[in-house]
Amino acid sequence: MSTHKQKLYALCQDHVQRRIRDISQALEEVQQSAHEETKSTAGDKYETARAMAQNEMEKLNAQLQENKKLQQILEQIDPRRSTPVIQLGSAVRTTQGNFYIAVSAGVLGQDKEAYFAVSPASPIGTRLMGQKAGDEFQFNQRTYRIELVE
Structure with a gap:
């Protein structure tokens, strides 16, 4: 059981x-703003404001749904499980950097312990999936050697 992987998770x-919290809050603010606008506006200005608010709500709802999908992907991961082959939930150390295969979340941690949280569907994620310690592959004109898979 790796507490390191549990921290990344x-x-x-x-x-x-x-x-999800930030998008939900922004959605509430847009809804409230649209409601306030309808009280104080009439005619064409009302229609324009309503259409703009509707577009913004649709955009935020799409972002919210996408992040809920990411949350479902995370629910599939058992951070206590380790396998020798890279799969969803693996923490991977390579000669060119460290990766956590989960969802795209940017850099996690600091300095040498920093890991890039990447989706298995991302370009680097697809190259890592199915590999094991000792394997090498090329990506963006660089050679990656997998040193450790947790």
Whole structure:
């Protein structure tokens, strides 16, 4: 059982939950603003304001749904499980950087312990999936050698 992987997992969860919270809050603000606008406006200005608010709500709802999908992906990961082959939930150390295969969440941690949280569907994620320690592959004119898979 790797507490290191559990920390990476928790950081990804926090990232997605924070995004869901922020988007939900923005959605509420747009809805409230649209409601206030309808009280104080008439005619063409009302229609324009309503259409703009509707477009913004649709955009935010799409972002919210996408982040809920990311949350479902995270629910499939058992951070206590380790396998020799890279798969969803693996923490991977390579000669060119460290990766956590989960959802795209940017850099997790600091300095040498920093991991890039990447989706298995991302370009680097697809190259990593199915590999094991000792394997090498080329990506963006660089050679990556997998040193450790947790």
